[in-house]
Amino acid sequence: MRSGKLVIAQGGGPTAVINQSLVGAVLEARLFPQIERIYGARYGVRGIVDEDFVDLSVESRANLEAVAATSSSALGSTRDKPDLAYCRNIFASLKAHGASWFLYIGGNDSADTVRIVSEEAARESYDLRSIHIPKTIDNDLMENDHAPGFPSAARFVAQAVMGADLDNRSLPGVYVAVVMGRHSGFLTAASAAARTVEGDGPHLIYLPERTFDKAKFLSEIQTVHDRLGRCVVALSEGIHDTDGTPLSIKLAKTAETDAHGNVQLSGTGALGDLLCGEIKSKLGLKRVRGDTFGYLQRSFAGCASDVDRREAREVGEFAVKQAIWGAVDGSVTIRRIGNYAIDYALVELAKVGGKTKVMPDEFIAPWGSDVTPAFLEYLRPLLGRDVPQSAHLRGGDIAKVLKR
């Protein structure tokens, strides 16, 4: 029987529920005596290379539960995208510390890291079981119905756009919400859940799955504004024109890139400001406002979806069961059964690692600037219980009496 240490780490952008997965794995791992000790690596795989480990075996259950309910990565995270040499350093550290299990909670880049480490261990015939645990607010993981972290971020976006739409309804004008999502529009699309009745915003939704046409964008805003006297827009930070380069990158004078070669799109209001400026100058509309949701949508404390919390916990637990009882390395995936139950399955790491899922055509309205009822049917069960619903006054008009 395999025995030794279990090493767990968290990579990539944090989510509101990524600690549920950590705690699910840690509590499950404690049930297996062959796991001698549970090590957490600080700041993702960087902490493995640097031997920056924290002993998770000593954590109390009560504190672990409190950490599970805390958003963002409790172990710290990293934007490092390991190449083969980096992965060999990861493997060397795992070996030196007597690790027999390696769990990495992250997105498609993290899955790819697990794949390389897994291959290194196999090449050296070292007895290591490596499992990738999914998370990402972008919901762009292949083989998954959805990814833990997305439902809570989607709920935040829906609640934020609902509030902004009600605000815009009371003080009419144009409002543009810029939502995270580099290649996949799921999170921007989730703004559609803000609608309760006809006339509620968002009235227009722009996704990176479709080429952004500024003339069409302006004309669609004008049309909505003519009809309702106001217009609320949700727009992905990854929108791009025909050459595929995001507008926000063209905007950035000095494009800042991370280790993945990704240019920074968040943490700046430039895209929203640019588009609001165009709406004002080209359409001559007044009271044009934009908000860039930025980091709030990723780690906002206190409005996680209960469905997301439960599933994030379960993928952590499931990963440990697979690590102990399974015969292969792999990536934990979420499958949907009906609408709505789920099940988990382990798939080959290469099927998830480094790949990106985008919105399927049936989720995007044919005219490109809205979602379909099929998308809302997909999204609703993920948002969990007690999603706010807006209500409007129904009272009838009073006749005028003054002669003017």
Place this chain on the structure above:
Amino acid sequence: MRSGKLVIAQGGGPTAVINQSLVGAVLEARLFPQIERIYGARYGVRGIVDEDFVDLSVESRANLEAVAATSSSALGSTRDKPDLAYCRNIFASLKAHGASWFLYIGGNDSADTVRIVSEEAARESYDLRSIHIPKTIDNDLMENDHAPGFPSAARFVAQAVMGADLDNRSLPGVYVAVVMGRHSGFLTAASAAARTVEGDGPHLIYLPERTFDKAKFLSEIQTVHDRLGRCVVALSEGIHDTDGTPLSIKLAKTAETDAHGNVQLSGTGALGDLLCGEIKSKLGLKRVRGDTFGYLQRSFAGCASDVDRREAREVGEFAVKQAIWGAVDGSVTIRRIGNYAIDYALVELAKVGGKTKVMPDEFIAPWGSDVTPAFLEYLRPLLGRDVPQSAHLRGGDIAKVLKR
């Protein structure tokens, strides 16, 4: 006995609980048979002038309760700041519709409108009882311990900064949150409630009550970054240097002003982007990010403070009781009893109208870039139940084994 119509309107920026006040007033007004009918004016006092009234008497109790739980002004709002001529038109419409009571939910500008209308009615010896009902996320109303709407916005800011701080803890760098507040720093100061333990952000707080010194700002960020390897800043959109002009206004190439002569500070990320650029270029720090909380903090659906909901309901109820039983016009105010109960009192309209309350010195740290424990003691009871608390791992370090 006075009898006739009661006219109610909502003015200024919406809040998460302003409909609680509307519904509190409407339900209370139904208990008094001398109130023949309850008219809601659409889009604030503009709707009174335009005779754009909705009959609130016909609303079901269930729908009113659903509206009360919905953020932003259900009747619509206005940025109009009425002068004497405008107020005479308000009064003419009230008279034409047989109004004997006029209730206006709003901030200090709305209180001033009520004062002018009240004076016009007195001048004409028209039997009108006019009451101002307080609301504002800025918390800048004189005579009030705090204003309805502020606690919910404060809670949003605290939860947002808590999430952003946890995010920054996992992926260290500098993070700047730009919070609403033109002259009063209460909302920015509320970010301090995000802290649970030593080392939690926000590490620096900049308020419009103190002159903003960019050199001091940069040096304080450097000091925090040297100590913690990261720095989270909360900063008011109203920060200004010695000449008193907000930085954001100096930034705006074409300053857009509203009817109050206020320049638009929200709905643009320019201030955050400017300061992040300075931090990068002057301090040479990497991973500098900024978010402008914008409209989210005002009307976010689903995280209102239960204390705020209750009090906003009560000021609406109290206003009707005063309107029926009281002998004078006035503004409803909130008084604190101990820590924490409250009571309500009617004060002269001129004591609230057109005046602005700012943070008292005892709430601001002597060095200017933090709040005091006295402020947190003031703030905590307002945030209500179940405010999220963050938890961190405690586990000890594992010794390194690799020789590098």
